[in-house]
Amino acid sequence: MRKPFVAGNWKMNTDSHTGVNLAKSLASGLSESTGKSVDVAVIPPFVYIPAVVEAVSTARIAVGAQNVYIEEKGAFTGEISAAMLKDVGCTYALCGHSERRHVIGESDDLINKKVSAVISGGLLPILCVGELLEERKAEQTSEVVSRQIKAGLAGLSAEKVSAVTIAYEPVWAIGTGLTATPEQAQEVHALIRKILGEMYDGKLAEEIRIQYGGSAKPENASELMAQQDVDGLLVGGASLKSDDFLAIIQAAV
Numbered sequence: 476m477r478k479p480f481v482a483g484n485w486k487m488n489t490d491s492h493t494g495v496n497l498a499k500s501l502a503s504g505l506s507e508s509t510g511k512s513v514d515v516a517v518i519p520p521f522v523y524i525p526a527v528v529e530a531v532s533t534a535r536i537a538v539g540a541q542n543v544y545i546e547e548k549g550a551f552t553g554e555i556s557a558a559m560l561k562d563v564g565c566t567y568a569l570c571g572h573s574e575r576r577h578v579i580g581e582s583d584d585l586i587n588k589k590v591s592a593v594i595s596g597g598l599l600p601i602l603c604v605g606e607l608l609e610e611r612k613a614e615q616t617s618e619v620v621s622r623q624i625k626a627g628l629a630g631l632s633a634e635k636v637s638a639v640t641i642a643y644e645p646v647w648a649i650g651t652g653l654t655a656t657p658e659q660a661q662e663v664h665a666l667i668r669k670i671l672g673e674m675y676d677g678k679l680a681e682e683i684r685i686q687y688g689g690s691a692k693p694e695n696a697s698e699l700m701a702q703q704d705v706d707g708l709l710v711g712g713a714s715l716k717s718d719d720f721l722a723i724i725q726a727a728v
C-alpha cells in the first residue's frame with residue numbers, strides 16, 4: 476500500500492510573518508494520528524525555509540523547496556544547491572513544476588539534471604509533469620506526459636527512482652479553478668504507472684507515489700484521492716489557508 480502524500484506548494488506567496496503563522500497553525504492543527512497515516516509537506520519560498528522548518532518542528536510535517544540547482548557548489552550566482560537545502564532542514568524538492576517549465580523556460584534535460592542532483596544531495600524529488608490546454612485539446616496528453624516522465628527520469632537507476640514522487644499537474648487546471656475530473660486524473664496516473672513499469676519494473680511502478688495537482692481543494696480532495704492511482708495531492712492556492720489544507724490532509728486518511 477502506498478502511503479498518501481499531501482504537499483502544499485506556497486509558490487511565491489506569504490511573507491516571513493504569514494508564512495510562519497501558517498506553518499504554526501498547520502503544526503498545531505495536524506493530529507498525531509493523521510500525521511502518522513499521511514505524509515505531509517509544506518513547500519515555502521526559499522527565504523522562509525529555515526523559519527518554517529522551525530515552526531513545524533513539533534509536528535510530522537516535512538519541508539520542501541520549490542526549486543534547486545544542478546551543481547553542488549561554486550560560482551553559480553543566485554542558485555541554491557540540494558546540499559544547502561538539506562542543510563537547512565528540507566526533505567523534498569520540486570523539479571519541473573509547470574511554472575518553471577512554462578514561465579521560466581526549463582527544459583526536460585535541465586529538469587532531469589535537477590532530479591538527479593536532488594537524489595545525489597540526499598533529498599527526495601517531486602517530479603512534476605502535465606500537459607497544456609492546447610495539448611489536451613489536440614489529444615496529445617499521453618505523448619506529452621510520457622515524454623516528460625521518460626526525459627525527467629532518463630539515466631536514473633531503479634534504486635534512485637524509488638526516491639521520486641511524481642506529481643501530475645495538468646497545466647490548464649493550475650490556479651484556474653478548473654480541476655481534472657477524477658476519471659481524467661486516474662487515466663493519466665494509470666498511464667504514468669504503466670510507463671514506470673516499462674522503464675523499470677512492475678514492483679517499482681506499484682510503489683511510486685503519484686500526486687495530482689491543479690485546483691485541489693477540500694471539496695474535491697476525497698473524490699480525487701479515491702482513485703486507484705491517485706496517491707495524494709500537490710496543492711497550491713488551498714495550501715495557503717490552514718483550515719483548507721488541513722481538511723485536504725484529512726481527506727487523505
Ligand code: 13P
Pocket residue numbers: 484572644648649650651652688689690691709710711712713
Ligand atoms: P493550484 O492548487 O493553485 O491550482 O496550484 C497547483 C500547483 O501548481 C501546485 O504545485
